[in-house]
Amino acid sequence: EDQVTQSPEALRLQEGESSSLNCSYTVSGLRGLFWYRQDPGKGPEFLFTLYSAGEEKEKERLKATLTKKESFLHITAPKPEDSATYLCAVRVETSGSRLTFGEGTQLTVNP
Amino acid sequence: ETGVTQSPTHLIKTRGQQVTLRCSSQSGHNTVSWYQQALGQGPQFIFQYYREEENGRGNFPPRFSGLQFPNYSSELNVNALELDDSALYLCASSTPPVAGEQFFGPGTRLTVL
Numbered sequence A: 001e002d003q004v005t006q007s008p009e010a011l012r013l014q015e016g017e018s019s020s021l022n023c024s025y026t027v028s029g030l031r032g033l034f035w036y037r038q039d040p041g042k043g044p045e046f047l048f049t050l051y052s053a054g055e056e057k058e059k060e061r062l063k064a065t066l067t068k069k070e071s072f073l074h075i076t077a078p079k080p081e082d083s084a085t086y087l088c089a090v091r092v093e094t095s096g097s098r099l100t101f102g103e104g105t106q107l108t109v110n111p
Numbered sequence B: 001e002t003g004v005t006q007s008p009t010h011l012i013k014t015r016g017q018q019v020t021l022r023c024s025s026q027s028g029h030n031t032v033s034w035y036q037q038a039l040g041q042g043p044q045f046i047f048q049y050y051r052e053e054e055n056g057r058g059n060f061p062p063r064f065s066g067l068q069f070p071n072y073s074s075e076l077n078v079n080a081l082e083l084d085d086s087a088l089y090l091c092a093s094s095t096p097p098v099a100g101e102q103f104f105g106p107g108t109r110l111t112v113l
Helices: none
Strands: A003-007 A010-014 A019-026 A030-038 A045-050 A056-059 A062-066 A070-075 A084-092 A105-110 B005-007 B010-013 B019-024 B031-037 B044-050 B053-057 B064-068 B074-078 B087-094 B108-112
Touching: A003 A084, A010 A019, A019 A030, A019 A084, A030 A070, A045 A056, A045 A062, A070 A084, B005 B087, B010 B019, B019 B087, B019 B108, B031 B074, B044 B064, B074 B087
Parallel strands: A010 A105, B010 B108
Antiparallel strands: A003 A019, A019 A070, A030 A045, A030 A084, A056 A062, A062 A070, A084 A105, B005 B019, B019 B074, B031 B044, B031 B087, B044 B053, B064 B074, B087 B108
16 A cells, blocks of 8 residues: 655744655655645645656755655745645556645744 | 635535535646545545546545536535545646646635534
8 A cells, every 4th residue: 555654743943944854655656756835724735746766856945855765855944934734745656646645744933 | 827716615514414515627727636634634535537527536435426517627525424524625636637736726624513
């Protein structure tokens, strides 16, 4: 069974304190790994797609990387507005179109 | 470019009732997927619609059903509501159906009493 595990469950940072969120996966035939940001009571907002090991994507203070077993979302010098839940999802070759999500990491950045 | 929209925003129903949730896909997107997100959990895939037909289904019972219309908008219907159906229901649109990113709407918060 495909599994996606995110850690930590929750993370508190001070403004400017860089850190990383982890998404480890056990799947057969990865066809894409997706990162989303979700604010309370709202729908997930698309951030990145990664397709192959070694790939990296950047957007403002966020950088996503991918290996054969896990993905990291690096947050450099975070600001309070980066506070949100970050979700990781995978698409695999045996499951067609569906995304399988992890439970998310709740990030709080204090001023 | 118009994003994904969903209606209603909030809904309160009682156990045993039926509910219909609606979704309009992002401009240019022909595929709609529905997800259920319980509080504190990641979204769970319900099903996907492409060219007005179901194109993949998750582990949800038949009382969860859907439709897609020629303009690519979609409905999620849930019959015989149970307390555990209380959740945020998310619609995501994409194109083409198997590859590419899925873009989510704001969701409908369903509470079953």
